[in-house]
Amino acid sequence: MTLLHLEGLGKQFGEVWALRDLDFALEEGEVVGLVGPNGAGKTTLFNLISGRIKPTTGSIVFAGQDIRALEPHAICHLGIGRTFQSSRPFPRLTVVQNVLVGRVFGKEVRFRPRADDLETARELLEVVGLGHKVDTPAGYLTPSEQRRLDLARALATRPRLLLLDEVAAGFSPVAIKQAVDLVRRVQERGATLFVIDHFLNLSLRVSNRLLALDQGEKVAEGPPPEVMRNREVIRAYLGLRHEDEND
Amino acid sequence: MERAAPTKIALPGPDRAIPVLLLLGLVLLPFLARSNGYVLQVFTHALLLATLALAWNILGAGGLVSLGHAAFFGVGAYSSGILSLRPGLSPWLTIPVGGLFGAGLAVMVGLLCRRLRGAYFALATLAFVEIPRVVTDNWDGLTRGSLGLVGLPGLPALTLGPWRVEIGSSASASYNLVLSYALVVVFLVALLWRSNLGLALQAAREEETAAKAVGIHVDRYRLLSLILSAFLTGTSGAIYVHLTRYTVPGLVYSLHFSAVPVIFAMCGGRFTILGPALAALVLYPVDQFLFHPLLPAGHEFLYGLFLILVVLFMPGGFWGALRRSP
Ligand SMILES: Nc1ncnc2c1ncn2[C@@H]1O[C@H](COP(=O)(O)OP(=O)(O)OP(=O)(O)O)[C@@H](O)[C@H]1O
Numbered sequence: 001m002t003l004l005h006l007e008g009l010g011k012q013f014g015e016v017w018a019l020r021d022l023d024f025a026l027e028e029g030e031v032v033g034l035v036g037p038n039g040a041g042k043t044t045l046f047n048l049i050s051g052r053i054k055p056t057t058g059s060i061v062f063a064g065q066d067i068r069a070l071e072p073h074a075i076c077h078l079g080i081g082r083t084f085q086s087s088r089p090f091p092r093l094t095v096v097q098n099v100l101v102g103r104v105f106g107k108e109v110r111f112r113p114r115a116d117d118l119e120t121a122r123e124l125l126e127v128v129g130l131g132h133k134v135d136t137p138a139g140y141l142t143p144s145e146q147r148r149l150d151l152a153r154a155l156a157t158r159p160r161l162l163l164l165d166e167v168a169a170g171f172s173p174v175a176i177k178q179a180v181d182l183v184r185r186v187q188e189r190g191a192t193l194f195v196i197d198h199f200l201n202l203s204l205r206v207s208n209r210l211l212a213l214d215q216g217e218k219v220a221e222g223p224p225p226e227v228m229r230n231r232e233v234i235r236a237y238l239g240l241r242h243e244d245e246n247d
Numbered sequence: 248m249e250r251a252a253p254t255k256i257a258l259p260g261p262d263r264a265i266p267v268l269l270l271l272g273l274v275l276l277p278f279l280a281r282s283n284g285y286v287l288q289v290f291t292h293a294l295l296l297a298t299l300a301l302a303w304n305i306l307g308a309g310g311l312v313s314l315g316h317a318a319f320f321g322v323g324a325y326s327s328g329i330l331s332l333r334p335g336l337s338p339w340l341t342i343p344v345g346g347l348f349g350a351g352l353a354v355m356v357g358l359l360c361r362r363l364r365g366a367y368f369a370l371a372t373l374a375f376v377e378i379p380r381v382v383t384d385n386w387d388g389l390t391r392g393s394l395g396l397v398g399l400p401g402l403p404a405l406t407l408g409p410w411r412v413e414i415g416s417s418a419s420a421s422y423n424l425v426l427s428y429a430l431v432v433v434f435l436v437a438l439l440w441r442s443n444l445g446l447a448l449q450a451a452r453e454e455e456t457a458a459k460a461v462g463i464h465v466d467r468y469r470l471l472s473l474i475l476s477a478f479l480t481g482t483s484g485a486i487y488v489h490l491t492r493y494t495v496p497g498l499v500y501s502l503h504f505s506a507v508p509v510i511f512a513m514c515g516g517r518f519t520i521l522g523p524a525l526a527a528l529v530l531y532p533v534d535q536f537l538f539h540p541l542l543p544a545g546h547e548f549l550y551g552l553f554l555i556l557v558v559l560f561m562p563g564g565f566w567g568a569l570r571r572s573p
């Protein structure tokens with residue numbers, strides 16, 4: 001079943017099309033890697049899906065419902081969670097409170113606290129490896145810990161579709177392996193994942209399919225090996241990567 | 248209960264000893280100062296300012312700085328005053344109605360300023376005070392314009408069977424009334440910051456984009472917090488007007504009532520529950536007893552001085568400094 005359907009989706013900033021005329025569909029339960037060089041439009045696509053910015057053209061249909069005009073909180077309630085490329089914790093709240101916020105507000109408005117909310121928040125923190133930091137203010141965490149907190153907070157909203165923007169950037173090989181395991185566990189629980197991964201250290205291992213963007217346009221989609229062999233992808237993407245290594 | 252635990256950490260709750268001692272001192276004050284009406288008067292006003300600072304900080308701890316809370320104070324004072332004069336309703340009824348008028352004004356302000364943040368919101372609220380002030384000043388038929396409201400009824404005694412509690416008749420009776428009201432405000436504010444609504448407001452203050460992305464309807468909760476803040480501020484204005492029993496527009500729609508809650512909340516600690524009240528109870532009496540006799544003309548410079556010192560040396564406010572926590 002198609003969970004997310006994008007049609008003719010485009011976003012213009014001034015003169016620049018950050019994303020242009022994108023058609024794409026995500027099937028329920030799959031993991032799709034979103035790859036492409038800097039400025040390809042990956043984050044812009046996530047911002048559009050999560051309602052942070054409004055599209056210039058096209059439509060976004062989630063689980064049969066047009067969500068183009070909805071506000072971010074309403075989109076979250078429908079079941080789309082996200083992390084941010086540079087993580088955005090609530091710095092003066094404790095780690096466990098950060099996750100509690102996702103748990104309490106992620107699905108519907110709920111002002112009556114439930115006893116198990118705190119318990120669930122602690123469990124999620126164990127899952128991302130922050131179990132020992134529950135009472136630390138989130139602002140004191142290291143950048144890579146903040147990324148994991150972002151992830152736990154997004155998971156706490158119980159998303160059907162989870163958008164991960166460079167969660168594994170800057171992770172050590174061990175942490176990347178843990179992230180791979182985590183993505184697989186989330187997928188096993190029935191969630192669909194859309195994973196931005198500029199440096200390809202996560203998506204090649206977990207993705208069922210890849211979508212490659214360059215300068216706002218789709219250059220390829222399909223099984224990972226096939227996309228990585230695609231000449232345009234290599235030129236746009238690996239070429240750039242090669243330059244990165246040189247300087 | 249379990250649920251109180253998490254929120255306590257971010258808004259450092261009262262360390263037990265300070266509030267208990269403070270409360271004890273406040274309750275005993277009328278007995279200690281029995282013969283000195285002036286002392287009681289000063290502390291009555293300090294408590295009233297404490298309620299304003301606490302109410303202001305409902306918005307402040309949620310991340311918005313209002314420089315126009317005198318608007319809600321004045322509307323509460325005037326609506327309660329007028330209703331107690333013309334239809335001659337009991338102040339016990341008109342005081343909460345004054346709060347509701349403040350809340351009504353807050354709905355207008357909130358909807359108009361919904362998109363504003365930071366300095367823009369602060370400036371908009373500063374300008375907004377002019378609207379109710381000009382209306383009050385010019386609607387002579389209703390408000391008597393610049394002549395003001397005079398001869399307002401004080402608070403009638405409460406009778407319960409054989410018991411009779413005097414309220415407006417003496418300095419200590421007024422003091423006890425304002426103290427009771429202040430305790431109600433403390434209770435409500437503490438309840439708010441320990442609830443999930445308080446958690447949502449803190450999250451929105453900390454990182455608005457992330458708060459929205461995890462499902463918080465930020466605009467709605469901000470509006471709710473503004474309404475609650477304005478309701479309490481309007482109620483304070485109404486109580487004030489029945490204690491002084493007269494008013495003119497310049498008295499209640501004044502910079503004093505807009506600025507003082509901001510100063511007390513900043514000095515006491517914006518991210519604390521009781522800090523704003525503590526600052527009011529320390530700074531206003533110090534100002535009145537020490538600085539006023541020394542410098543009758545410019546005594547309020549004390550507030551400016553304290554604000555600068557606190558901003559420089561005590562970033563967490565008095566309360567933060569007392570607790571010595573990071
Ligand atoms: N809010 C904005 N205003 C103006 N231009 C923007 C805005 N957001 C993105 N852009 C532009 O849109 C293009 C796509 O940016 P986007 O952030 O989506 O790229 P990306 O694929 O996520 O890149 P990176 O790998 O560097 O994160 C870039 O040229 C960027 O400068």
Ligand SMILES: [Mg+2]
Nearest residue numbers: 042043044085
């Ligand atoms: Mg990006």
